[in-house]
Amino acid sequence: MPLHIRPAVRGRACILCNRHICATHLGEDHHRCPLVSTDPERWEQEMREPRGRDGGHATRLNLTALQARASTLRGGMGGQNYHIEVLFADGVSWLCRVQRQNAESPPSISESGPLSEAATLKFLSTTSVPVPKVFDVSARAPGTIGRPSLDWYDLDDAGKRKILEQFAGIQAELATHPLPAIGCIRQPGSSQIGPLVHERTATRSESGELHLLGPYRSALDMYTAFAKRQIDNILNEELYVDSPTVPLLVYRYLLDRSGAMPSDHIFVDQSLNIVSVIDWEWAQTMPMDFAFCAPLFLLDVGEFYDGRNELSADEALFASALERVGRKDLAACVRSGRINHRLVFCLEENVGNEDTYAPLFWGLRKLAGLSEYDNPQDDWKAWRAKAELDYAQDRDVRALQRQLEKRGKGRGG
Template identity: 35%
Template structure:
């Protein structure tokens, strides 16, 4: 399941290192250059070979998808769901255009009905273990159906299938409406258009704030057609038990327990060689510091009152589809959505941040964050406005736990922004020297230092 792709290697794969060229996930040993020989875009003389490899790998990936899917069964299923209306799937033929199908995690290919209606079939691009893939699909469908039921604009889900009941089409999938809209390009929009988008987004925040849940986790369907809160489905939080089953985190009834579990898992990943292979000591020290900072960080989440709310978790702006008048027609890509405390759920979406200042460690709010808070305040939602105005700490936490510690160009400044909230040392070198002394008796740190 989560093992190295090399035959007969029983070591765990390193996370976030899946090679798009050879389609393998390798362990720490087999990532070494003598074993993994694919070209890298980071090496100038290998750049052309890398991008040619990307093109070739994508074509091979399409061929594998075509050979796996039973298009006849899929057409019959879609047609039956739409009252017998005939349909076609352009991707079925090898000369169909495919560049618009590819997302970061999924393929989306259209199903065209004779009456002019178009649906989308969504299938996983980089498949995690079947058990996890099923949980991701079930949670995403439950989330989208919940959102539709409360009036949040999302594509209508017509059907889905998981490994347990995938029938004859060959793989799990989701069938949903194709929404006519384009991804929001925040930077290209006029100030008037931005304010209009924020007015609509404020109404969506208000709607979500009216539907609390009792714990932190992901939404799943329950046996009685209602919803239940279950474990987190985000790939980076998943581990494997000794018996081969997956270990999913959650649900949780309080914020500290949630963060503590994430930190503990990342610490274990580092010790097991599953993460941060180029910065294991730095990453370990960061997560030890985060663990010991939880009591101080908890003061920024004192207004959750045991209620938790749905958050998109990947709100960079392109998840919002708009029409030509900047009306929000749909919000998409809910597969990472989860329930979190109110101060986290209603912090400003990431696309409102001044990214340059944010990555420099500056915690000052952007003008659009302040505008969004004002819009919420004007709508009589002071609590939501407060969450936006005081949401920076939640952005910092999200980017530091399991963050890109091995990116030493950006991460030290990101981390300094979080340290500022707890009045800790913000200079990376001084902090690291102090942390090495503070945790010198930690067995895990000692082992990592010996392995250098």
């Protein structure tokens, strides 16, 4: 039997059988696990089976070895990580954070992410930014420190204002530590910038070598490379395998027209004093206007996803707080930062879900002065018709058309 080597379709891994699956083997003839979209009851039932979502990763942890390692260095389960409390005889406790491993966790990134996060925390520990202390890091078992957080949306204006006053100081401190390029800090103890550790753009060669994008000197270079990588993923049948044409047109369009700290993870005490900023796993160095636009938890999510671009009340509060600490330049980044939010979301959101994506795309086009419509549906319809004409002779679009014709003939014959 000939060896079958094809890239897996991104975002379509099966967490039931813990497999990455290529476009050829997504069909029922090859993959028989239920889909939550077509058979939710059976899917829920199989999700409750002991094999679970992590491929047995938790049972493979050597807790004795972990205890020994923690003792040498000393002298819960979350969305993407397991958290294990390590208790010492003198009452001190550490938190060991272990990245979950399953079919949705690309193996090419699972080793790079913890190292980049630890390197970022080590760098930030030399500043006045409150971050967890890292005692040790391994690509197999990273550890950080933290405590539960509260829901931002449960706070009144006074509580929000108190936190934002402190957070403005943290942002001001970060602004005093510029770095030379766009990318990720790769090694603990060094401020050298390496490639971007990003699961959407990471690839492996046939020999198994990991390829990451960057580092870059400008945001334009970074987002141009991101759009090109998405186009390559579509042509390689790694993205949008069911309906690839419109997503390809979107990325081709963004290519022609073409932060930041994960600051929605802030720990505060009962008096709303910021204790620590955590979850730096995907932190990147960015240009100032990208890095200091408003963190996402300050956006009015409903308005944003409806395509509206007005500043939210929380964003205005934060801009004012930055002005009070003497950083009018950072406040300006907040007040004019919506274009950066739009660009990131349009590059990274699911183009295949047109009901959600069209308003985001409309919001970007309005900011760029490219839409003459007062609603996302009309704008999307008009843009699509024009894009199909504009890119009819584009090299990538024609390559996709040839692929689709070939697939059609293959299925028909």
